[in-house]
Amino acid sequence: MKLALIQLDIVFGNPEKNKQNAQTLIEHAIKQSPDTVILPELWTTGYDLTRLNAIADPNAADIRAFAGDLAKKYQINIIAGSVAKQKGDKVTNTMTVFNRKGECIKEYSKVHLFRLMREERYMEAGEADGLFSIDDVSAAGFICYDIRFPEWLRRHVLQGAKLLFIPAEWPAPRLDHWRTLLTCRAIENQAFVIACNRAGSDPENQFAGHSLVISPWGEILAEAGDKEEILFADIDIASIDAIRNRIPVFEDRRPELY
Numbered sequence: 001m002k003l004a005l006i007q008l009d010i011v012f013g014n015p016e017k018n019k020q021n022a023q024t025l026i027e028h029a030i031k032q033s034p035d036t037v038i039l040p041e042l043w044t045t046g047y048d049l050t051r052l053n054a055i056a057d058p059n060a061a062d063i064r065a066f067a068g069d070l071a072k073k074y075q076i077n078i079i080a081g082s083v084a085k086q087k088g089d090k091v092t093n094t095m096t097v098f099n100r101k102g103e104c105i106k107e108y109s110k111v112h113l114f115r116l117m118r119e120e121r122y123m124e125a126g127e128a129d130g131l132f133s134i135d136d137v138s139a140a141g142f143i144c145y146d147i148r149f150p151e152w153l154r155r156h157v158l159q160g161a162k163l164l165f166i167p168a169e170w171p172a173p174r175l176d177h178w179r180t181l182l183t184c185r186a187i188e189n190q191a192f193v194i195a196c197n198r199a200g201s202d203p204e205n206q207f208a209g210h211s212l213v214i215s216p217w218g219e220i221l222a223e224a225g226d227k228e229e230i231l232f233a234d235i236d237i238a239s240i241d242a243i244r245n246r247i248p249v250f251e252d253r254r255p256e257l258y
């Protein structure tokens, strides 16, 4: 499976501009014939939380039209990062996933809200899992801070997920946490980790970039720099079973003890 991670430099609070930029980058990526395109967290608005009333996406209708049309036009899967989804008086940090027909096959709302960026004051946490399949491969989605909760990812892997997609807005001062946590999640779950961060800054944070694709053996297959770029990687799905047979972690677990 060929992946294209769109490490966007998000324009604060400007969905129209961000959609234009994302479309340009996606159409650039298409020239390399990717199977799956991934976008970052809250990429239409950034963390412009105080203006969500004006800029959130009602019922995620806008992202459904934008990413659904591109997925159908280019016959690709799109993990459309996350957007601020407005439903009634609630806003969630919601990831959407589109198949090659342009159908929205999953919505996942971030379960662990990040207090350091005051997310819990403006958003409601999700309550449901992030499982889906693309091209018949079991996968799951998580959003940024979710990666600090290994038991949440593990639950999805125990239900079959082999590709772990992670859109993020991870700040630069904790780049070492980003790399270490993602590598651990790949090794302990013997699964591919595909993590698309944003580049650039907002009024309060400098973001890390360094989107990553990590193999189930913990090897970094591709890593972006700290600026806007498209990161490409080819992953070999069959390698997952080979690694799981070599070190049979899932057979050796002792769930009766923990």
Ligand SMILES: O=C(O)CCC(=O)C(=O)O
Pocket: 113, 114, 117, 143, 144, 145, 146, 148, 169, 170, 171, 174, 177
């Ligand atoms: O956990 C972290 O250090 C960063 C998390 C974050 O920035 C987020 O969830 O948006």
